[in-house]
Amino acid sequence: MTTAATDISLAELIKARCPGAVTGAGEFRGETTLTTTPENLHRLLSTLKTDLGFNYLADIAGADYPGRSKRFEVNYQVSSIPANRSVRVKVSVGEDEPLPTATDVWKTANWHEREIFDLFGVRFSGHPDLRRILCPDFWTGHPLRKDFPLDGEEVAFTHNQDSIKPQEAIWKKGLGKAEYALEQGTADVGEETTMVINMGPQHPSTHGVLRLVLQLDGETVLRTIPHIGYLHTGIEKTAENLTWQQAVVVTDRMDYLSPPTNNLAYALAVEKLMGIEIPERAQDIRVLIAELTRLASHLIALGTHAMELGAMSVFFYCWRDRELILDIMDFLSGVRMMTSFINIGGVRADLPDGFHKKVQDFLDVFPASVDEYDGLLTNNRIWEKRTLGVSVITPEEALDYALSGPNIRGSGIKWDLRKDRPYLTYPKYSFDVPVGKTGDVYDRYLVRLEEMRQSREICVQALKQISPRGEFRTADRKISPPPKEELERNMEALIHHFLLYTRGFQPPEGEVYSAIESARGELGIYLVSDGSNKPYRMHVRAPSFVSLQILPALCEGGLVADVIAAIGSLDPVMGEVDR
C-alpha cells in the first residue's frame, strides 16, 4: 500500500489534472477520499482512468443518510493496478437527482449501478439498462434506504396474530409471472429463425440459482441475459441491524464455499476501522484457515466444473479431499461449514489438542490428490476440446470488467492481494502466484490447480509457525471478552464482559474499505461507522457478482454447450452474487 504522504500528493495531482472537480479530500486509516459533485463526477472519473492510469473500478457502494439535504452518497473505489494505489471518489446526490453513469468509463460499473438503483433508488443517467437487479420486478421500495424497515415476519402468538403483516402478500404477486418473465430485457428478440430458451434458476449446471435467457440461432448463442437475485438474502441490511461482533455470523452465509474467508474479510475491515492489531499467532492461524478454505473452495470449483463437462469421477475425488478439510473445520470449531471461527479481534478459541497432527495428515496426502486431478484432466483430450480456446478473456477485458482472483490471473495479469496489498502475515510466507497465458477456460483451470499446490505450501509453512498453545486474540478487553478465570477475581473484567455481551463495542466514526484475496478474488468490505454499536453501512464487494457480469461477453457467438464451460470457469457462488 502507498504511504500517506504520496497519497496526499496524489490528491493534489488529481486536483491539478482535473481542475475544479474535487471539492474536498480526506484521509482516514491510510485511505484517500476525494469528494466531488454530480456535475463533475464523470469528468473526474474519466480523468482518473485515462490520464492517471486508474484502470480498475473495484467497487461502487451506496449509502443513505436521510438527515442530509442530499441524502445519498455513492462511493467509487478506484484502483490503479500497475501503480498499485487506490482512491475513493465520493459524491452526494439528492433523491430526484440523477448521477451520470460510469459504464462508459469502466464496463464493470453496469451491475454496481443497477444494484444501487435497485436498493437505494439512485438513478444513473445514460445507463444502458437500468433495471432492478436483486429484488424481483414485482417489488416496491428500495430496501437499503434507512427508512425501509428490516421487515420479515413476526412469529405468531395469540397476542399478536392479528397484527402480523403477512409476507405472503409480496411474493404472491410473482405467481404466474414466470411465463412472461422470459421476455424481460429481451425486447428485440423475436426474429423467426432464432429461439429463446430459459436456463435456470433451477438448472443443474448454473452453480445455484442463476438464470440465463439465451437467444439461439441453432447451436450458436446470439444473446445472453443473466438474471440474478434469486438468492437475494438482505445480508447487508441484516448486518446493519446487528452489533459489530454479531454480524460476523451473517457473513458466513455469503460465499458459502469458503465461509471463513468471509469472516476474515469482515473482521479485517472492522479491525482496520478500529485501528487494532491482533497477535501474530492469531494472524498465522487465520492464514492457515484461509488457505485451507481456499483449498476446500477450489476443490468444489474444480469438481463441479469437471462434472458439468462430463468428468464425474473428478467430482467424487474432489469431494473425498474436501471432506478431510471439513473434518478439520469440524474439529476446530464444531461445525463443518459455517464456523464463524475467525471473528473480530482474532479467532474464537485456541486450537484443540491434536490439531497439528490432523492438519499435517491432510497436508501429507493432498499433493498426491492434486497430481491425480492433474493426471485426470490436464492432458485429457475431451477436457482439452471442451476448454482450450473457449471463452477467452483478454487482459483488457479483465481489467475493464474488474475481474479478480483466478479469473484475472487466468488472463495473465499477476494481481493477487496477498502479494500486492499484503494483509495478515502473508509476507512471511513464500509462494508463487500462477498466471495463465491466453485467458481461456483451460487457463483458469490450470491457475486454480496450481493455486491449490501453492496454498498447500502456505499451509505447511503456517502450521510450522503456529505453536500448539498461545495467544489467539487481542488482549484488548474492549473487544475480546476476558477469560473465565479473570471473571471470578476481577471486577473490571466483569464489567467488560457485561458490556461486551449486552452492548458490544463502539468503533470510532469513519469509513473504510478493506479487501482480501478470497478463493474467487477481491472480497472487499466497505464499512461506515457512526460511532454506535452497529455498522451504519456494510457493503460487500463480492468477487462473483463482479465476475459474472462478463458472462454475456463470453457466451455470445459461442456454442450453447460452452455456456456451461464459461460459467464453471468463472466459479460464481450465487450466495455471494445475490447477498
Add this chain to the structure above:
Amino acid sequence: MNVTLDQLVGHGIILTSVEDVLQWGRKSAIWPMIFGLACCAIEMMGMVAPRFDVARFGAEVFRGTPRQSDLIIIAGRLSVKMAPVLRRLYEQMPEPKWVLAMGACASCGGVFNNYAIVQGADKVVPVDIYVPGCPPSPDAVIFGLMELQKKIQAQRPLSQPVA
C-alpha cells in the same frame, strides 16, 4: 391342494397388501430433484458424494427436471424472488410427491428474518419433513430422508387416498 398359511411362509412366500408393496417401492426409490438454493445445497451435494453416499438409501438418482422427480429437497434460504419459482416447480412434479425442508432457512427463515427471505418454505409449498441445522450435516439429511421413508411407508394411497 390344502396348504396352510404357515406352510406357505415356510416356503419363502410372504403375504402382504398391495398398498404395502406399492409404498415400499415408492420409498425405496426416491428420486430427488436437483434443486440447490444456498449453502445447504453444498451439504446436499456432500450427501451424494462418496463419504455419505445416499445411494445406500435408494435416493441417489437426482433428476434435473421436476417432471421426473418425486422429492424436492429445499436446500437453502428461499427468497421472495424465488418463491413463485418454487411453487411452479412443485406444481410441475407429478404425484405422488414429497417435500423436505433442509436447514433452518427452509424451515423457518433461519437467521434471516428480513425483507428478502420467506419465513419458511412451508408458506409456499406443503413440507413433509423438516431437518434442522445450519447447514444440517449430510448424515442429518439422510436421517430426514429415512424419516420420510417411514412416512411414505405408512401412507395409504389406495384405501385412504389423499384429496
